[in-house]
Amino acid sequence: MNVIAQTEVTRETYYGISSVEKVLFYFLAAVAILVFLFGVYARFARYAEGDDDPFPRVDDLASRVVAASKIVLTNEKQFNRDLYGGLMHAFIFWGFLSLFIATSILAFDEYAYGLVFDASFWHGDFYLAYQFMVDAMGLLFVVGLGMAMYRRYWVQNERLWGRHTSLEDTAFVWILFLLGLGGFALEGIRIYATGMPEFEVVSFVGYGLAMGLGALESMGMSESLATSMHWWAWWSHSLLAFFFIAWIPYAKPFHMLSSFANVVTRDEKTGKRLPGVPADLDATNAESIDDFTWKEILDQDACTKCGRCSSVCPAKASDRPLDPRNVILDLKSYRESLNAGGEERPIIADGGTSVIDAETMESCMACMACMDACPVEIEHLQSFTRLNRQLVDQGDVDSNMQDVFQNVMQNGNTFGDSPRNRADWADELEFDLVDARDEEVEYLWYVGDYPSYDERNKRVARSLATILEAADVSFGILFEDEKYDGNDIRRIGEEFLYLELAGHHVESFEACDFEKLICTDPHSYNTFENEYPEVDFAEFADDPMMPFEYDEYWNQRGEIEVLHWTQAVEELVQDGKLALSGTELDYTVTYHDPCHLGRYNDEYEAPRELIRATGCDLQEMPRNRADSFCCGGGGGGLWMDFDEEPKPSEERLREALEDTDAGAGVEKFVVACPMCMTMYEDGRKTGGFEEDIEIVDVAELLVEAIGERETAGLE
Structure with a gap:
């Protein structure tokens, strides 16, 4: 054997192995491969036992x-x-x-x-x-x-x-x-x-x-x-x-x-759109592990325990009881225990022996950081939403959220204020707003709950109205026909209330004559752009509990352009309709990417272009764009109280003042989301940053840059 190896440029494959041993080798190889194939078959056979997934996965x-x-x-x-x-x-x-x-x-x-x-x-x-x-x-x-x-x-x-x-x-x-x-x-x-x-x-x-x-x-x-x-x-x-x-x-x-x-089977729009629910009230969400779809079971098996989702989760960083990895793996462990003859338990409940505790899911901010970080494309938010819907079905919902649901059902907004007061924020403007229900407009502006009722965000709404007026474009609002968009209560699990709101709004939109729909809030933008077109309204139109008769898909082909206001105004600036040339605001600022505008919809540049157009010195935080750290307001966090240290908003403000290149020289913390405005104004107080930094919206910078603060009622 040695002679062959030394004289010919090759080697003997089975050097030193006898013919009998080669037969034994082949036998063991065959056994190993058969055991492997059987195991793979058994694994994939389990997926066939899961529910059908609502989205196409193998098209x-x-x-x-x-x-x-x-x-x-x-x-x-x-x-x-x-x-x-x-x-x-x-x-x-x-x-x-x-x-x-x-x-x-x-x-x-x-x-x-x-x-x-x-x-x-x-x-x-x-x-x-x-x-x-x-x-x-x-x-x-x-x-x-x-x-x-x-x-x-x-x-x-x-x-x-x-x-x-x-x-x-x-x-x-x-x-x-x-x-x-x-x-x-x-x-x-x-x-x-x-x-x-x-x-x-x-x-x-x-x-x-x-x-x-x-x-x-x-x-x-x-x-x-x-x-x-x-x-x-x-x-x-x-x-x-x-x-x-x-x-x-x-x-x-x-x-x-x-x-x-x-x-291979990932959904390109995962998270930004959620699966619908059937009109059949007998359908269950997460009463048992059998309610999970085959893709959600595959998610569980795909988890490598790498912990990347855990390391970027703002809820975990704030010591809330959520670890995205553990939720996925807890479900997997429970499923495997049942396969081994284990005892059945509630999937999710408020305390007790459930697989997942209600407080764990209440902690989720629906920011999608876990999904963005996952190297194997696990769709955490799909399973999390299923769990939240089960909580709603069971009535195991945080009392603060129950109040929000009640406010929306009775008054159409999360504040519980009268719908007649929805446009009162505009009273201090020096011009009148157009009623889009009566006049044809280019832009139908969905203002949103917080810009309509929250005092701090009313200033943002007036700033944006002034900007649109200064650009001399035709725009109007729905006044009392505008209700809450439903994005976040859907992520908390209140699907049927979301459907009521969606049906009301598409009927209102259909009754107006407009070209583009623009939104103040990225949350509204996301649900109008990605979720309303997915709803089969015909399935629910005949339900006497649903306050709408609309029985078609809305904007399924994208005939109506839906925009966040920064995208619309950036277009106006590029078209020369809003003069900002030569503008110089002598501020050092940093910008926070809202989750629903950035990670959800990949819009990072429009707000930045507008900030730069004002002349401000924009300093980026280390965590920016897709790596942005959530304010803590998403997924119902805006309305719930948590024992957390530090608050996500406080951590983010600390990052702005300590980790950016400008450090304490950052004067203004710029946002483009009403929820972010609310959370950071709160974090500025609770974190002791009131003397260190100011929270402003991009719209407030712009209205100052064009010299229209007085017109916006901000003086």
């Missing part, structure tokens, strides 16, 4: 697979906010994939090409290139695993540990590490045992190990001993590999398959 499958492959192969999500983690995962992924491809090539050469042509292409230059690449990628694989072990066990990165951390996590990384090291050890022993052929230098890691064995000759190392060692190493490595293959579908390694499937 245009080829394009989905291509797009998912790009995401997975580039590791782009792993590099998001974490260079070390990105490199670590890329090394492991590409190393593992390369070794798998290399094994497949070897199998093809021996069992396909060899049988057909009675020859081998695994020699000469191909062999040399093959061996070099295997060593290079195998080294990356081992280095990546070393980085993972360093982060997990030496640094003990906090987000990698939690109540769902288990022995399987340790076994997963150690088995891969031992497979990587074992492969190199096996190679080094073989090279030494076959007389150190010069061409094997291309296997630079294995050759280096072989040289190390040569240095031990004075201690009794010899080619015959190495041959014996090779036998033991070969079988140890093979048995560990077979165990790993068979183990994949039954533990954490399954994420290698489920994660890819999860990326």
